[in-house]
Amino acid sequence: MTLDLHGLDAFCEWLAATPVSETIQTVDWIIPAVQTVHILCVAAVMSSVLIVDLRLLGVFARSLTVAGILRRFLPFIWWPLPLLLVTGATLIVAEPKRALENPVFLLKMALLLAAAGITLACQLPLRRNPAFWNEGSEHRGAAALVALCSLPLWIGIVFAGRWIAYVQVG
Amino acid sequence: MLPGLLAWLQDLPVAVAIREGDTLFPWIECLHVLALTLVIGSIAIVDLRLVGLASRERSVAEITALALPITWSAFVLAAITGGLLFASNASVYAGNRYFQVKVLLILLAGLNMGLYHLLSRGRTAKWRTSGQTPRSARVAGGLSLILWISIAACGRWIGFTINAPT
Numbered sequence: 001m002t003l004d005l006h007g008l009d010a011f012c013e014w015l016a017a018t019p020v021s022e023t024i025q026t027v028d029w030i031i032p033a034v035q036t037v038h039i040l041c042v043a044a045v046m047s048s049v050l051i052v053d054l055r056l057l058g059v060f061a062r063s064l065t066v067a068g069i070l071r072r073f074l075p076f077i078w079w080p081l082p083l084l085l086v087t088g089a090t091l092i093v094a095e096p097k098r099a100l101e102n103p104v105f106l107l108k109m110a111l112l113l114a115a116a117g118i119t120l121a122c123q124l125p126l127r128r129n130p131a132f133w134n135e136g137s138e139h140r141g142a143a144a145l146v147a148l149c150s151l152p153l154w155i156g157i158v159f160a161g162r163w164i165a166y167v168q169v170g
Numbered sequence: 171m172l173p174g175l176l177a178w179l180q181d182l183p184v185a186v187a188i189r190e191g192d193t194l195f196p197w198i199e200c201l202h203v204l205a206l207t208l209v210i211g212s213i214a215i216v217d218l219r220l221v222g223l224a225s226r227e228r229s230v231a232e233i234t235a236l237a238l239p240i241t242w243s244a245f246v247l248a249a250i251t252g253g254l255l256f257a258s259n260a261s262v263y264a265g266n267r268y269f270q271v272k273v274l275l276i277l278l279a280g281l282n283m284g285l286y287h288l289l290s291r292g293r294t295a296k297w298r299t300s301g302q303t304p305r306s307a308r309v310a311g312g313l314s315l316i317l318w319i320s321i322a323a324c325g326r327w328i329g330f331t332i333n334a335p336t
Contacts, residue, residue, distance in 0.1 A: 033323070039203070
């Protein structure tokens, strides 16, 4: 085992022994309640992602412009993120090793970074040209590519989230 | 009769495979979670419009046409995967209080939706702007939001009251 992991072990043990962590561990309802809030935020993100990506692919809601769909649903991808981070962090404080030493958790965070990057890439061109993704523009192929990368990434995040519970650590 | 039915269900080959396999249960659970996030998220789009908190510049009919195909497809997936998870340990789930409440709440959410559709048939396209959803539609939207949030919470509590990874 590397020195690094010893450091992480020590950190996890320290964190798990703090009063905050002990409170979360001993009060029955906190973890399921926090997970419920977490999953409701995931619901907002995933539904918005699906609508945006299906529209980028051109298979859904074609009576609405891509720019219009993005304007409406991108906030529901970004806004829940702080709450997801806070609830996720609460779960980590409760059981630090369960997440921090879990390869599936690290995979989830990597996928999250990639998905956030793609979402930004989809959003930024609209600053200069609101019609960037619209029908008939030369960017239709790029739009479909963005959607085809984005959707599996976000679904992977959800799946990884569930698998954290099944991958035994330590 | 019910105990016999539950025993028969969990002795089905598919139920045994899910119960005894190492990875089948978590994979089905992944699909269940994905499906339920899409059910709740898409129906919340409609509910928030009905209550008057979002999408007020679009008609209820437009919002419904956008969101409900997702709601229904995802609900079918959630019901199938939920049914498989249930079958894998039917008598234990059936005896779990949170599971019983969850099923009841899903039925109530369906009843709420059915009543709303019956009462508002053909009128939604006319509710163009804010304040124009009638009180019955606002009540239906608010009830639906509360019911689905509670359904998600029950689902999580089932996991913590049954001996399984959470």
